Amino acid sequence: MDVTNVLFPGYTVGSGLETYEKLGELCARYGTKAVVIGGERALAAIKPVLTEAVKGTNIELVGFEWFGGVASYENGDRLLGLDTVKEADMIFACGGGKAIDTCKYVAMKAEKPFFTFPTIAATCASTTAIAVMYYPNGVQKDVFVAPRPAIHNFINLDIIAKAPxxxxxxxxxxxxxxxxxxxxxxxxxxxxxxxxxxxxxxxxxxxxxxxxxxxxxxxxxxxxxxxxxxxxxxxxxxxxxxxxxxxxxxxxxxxxxxxxxxxxxxxxxxxxxxxxxxxxxxxxxxxxxxxxxxxxxxxxxxxxxxxxxxxxxxxxxxxxxxxxxxxxxxxxxxxxxxxxxxxxxxxxxxxxxxxxxxxxx
Ligand SMILES: [Zn+2]
Structure with missing residues (x-):
């Protein structure tokens, strides 16, 4: 018989800061430092909210990094070279599909857990372990399956409601x-x-x-x-x-x-x-x-x-x-x-x- 391993992601759905009520508690066992990676618009939307959300927790946000615009292994490798990514105990992946998919590769390579913060409701990337990867020129390359999906998915409806x-x-x-x-x-x-x-x-x-x-x-x-x-x-x-x-x-x-x-x-x-x-x-x-x-x-x-x-x-x-x-x-x-x-x-x-x-x- 083949062995089947399934690791379900947890999820929170809410509005506003209450979405992150359990953030500190859920992240605590994985360390204290998190790097936030996302698209430009996602980072702009999530930065003030997450900065507020980690107050009073043991989580420190060590940086906000743009993922590079294309879900490519090249962008993933560049992120892996950043000091903030090296220093972080965990990755907070923000955005729609592409930024989060890039983070799945980064998380696997860096052997760090990742948490997801979808800022739009266009795809299921924040829940699934599957990542659709592209060449740097934007042409689809392959599908990469991460060893596990996110530990937890924080779905803030206020942010999603404000997206186009x-x-x-x-x-x-x-x-x-x-x-x-x-x-x-x-x-x-x-x-x-x-x-x-x-x-x-x-x-x-x-x-x-x-x-x-x-x-x-x-x-x-x-x-x-x-x-x-x-x-x-x-x-x-x-x-x-x-x-x-x-x-x-x-x-x-x-x-x-x-x-x-x-x-x-x-x-x-x-x-x-x-x-x-x-x-x-x-x-x-x-x-x-x-x-x-x-x-x-x-x-x-x-x-x-x-x-x-x-x-x-x-x-x-x-x-x-x-x-x-x-x-x-x-x-x-x-x-x-x-x-x-x-x-x-x-x-x-x-x-x-x-x-x-x-x-x-
Ligand atoms: Zn489809």
Whole structure:
């Protein structure tokens, strides 16, 4: 038998300084010195808050460091050379996906624990152990899996509510894929506990979004934290990350992502449309192909309510541009595991059926 090791991250969700009530206590066993690493905007948002939060604790913030703008091993190596990083007992990783992913590499190399402080709700990076790494020029290089996820994730809704709403919008789009791709990929498989658990958990990525997502988007537009925002943020940042962390990588994706990667051959997608935005469109295509008409109707209505794309024109794409998109999409590993083989023609038909669906819904 193989040995399975799972190390769950803890989490706190709250508003304002109360989010960090237990910070001192939770960090105490790992030392006293922390270096804060993040993106420029994340550092600007978190610096005054964390400076206040550590008052009266034994934690000393030894520096605030910019991660370098790209989640690359090169930026990680540069950070590892900094005195503040060497001196620190632990790393406080702040931001969206890229800064936090860089910190996973730094933490592993430096053999230091890391804590996460998401400042936007665009990805599940603050929860999962998986890091998406890039070349210094910004082209994706590989996926790196840290030995463990963060020790604890401090989710301050006030900071997330003040970030531009486009982050939550795209985060919701990507999370709808977790909700639909994971059960599709796993359908019919005999799964051991470690993979069966996140399939069930994936239900809690989309259900709260369909229920609270529209109100959550209104609240983030008005920079206001609320119960609904909390439910949506936890779906995107926490539950989605737990699913990613636990599940076999081959079950973690599906046709929605294959369509997204295919679409990236088009310049308008690369230049003007976000990952989560295009992925959510791919979710509708997958549901159409799989004839999940009730789920399609529900997600379609929700996506319309928050302005996610439901047809090609919403992404400036025409039917005539589909050939290279589908040639690329059908080669992606994302669709290798599933209840049946997905062909290029099936994808095309789903896209065309969805175009028709838009005319009547
Ligand atoms: Zn994605």
């Amino acid at each position: 709403e486009v982050y939550l919008w795209a985060g919701i789009g990507d999370t709808l894929a977790k909700y639909t791709e994971v059960p599709f990929s796993a359908r019919g498989l005999e799964l051991a506990h470690k993979d069966a658990l996140p399939v069930i958990m994936s239900q809690m990525t989309g259900d709260p979004l369909l229920k609270y997502g529209t109100k959550a988007m209104e609240d983030v537009k008005n920079n206001r934290s609320s119960f609904e925002l909390e439910q949506a943020v936890l779906a995107v940042v926490l539950t989605s990350g737990l699913v990613s962390y636990l599940i076999d990588i081959n079950l973690n994706s599906g046709m929605a992502h294959a369509i997204f990667y295919g679409m990236t051959v088009l310049p308008q997608i690369e230049e003007r449309h976000l990952h989560g935005e295009v992925v959510s469109y791919g979710v509708l295509c997958m549901l159409m192909m799989d004839k999940q008409m009730d789920k399609l109707a529900e997600i379609y209505k929700f996506m319309k309510s928050i302005g996610l794309p439901t047809k090609l024109a919403d992404m400036e794409v025409t039917v005539d541009e589909l050939d290279p998109v589908l040639d690329s999409a059908v080669t992606k590993y994302d669709i290798e595991v599933g209840p049946y083989k997905i062909t290029k023609e099936m994808m095309r038909q789903a896209i065309l059926d969805l175009e028709e669906y838009n005319k009547t819904h």
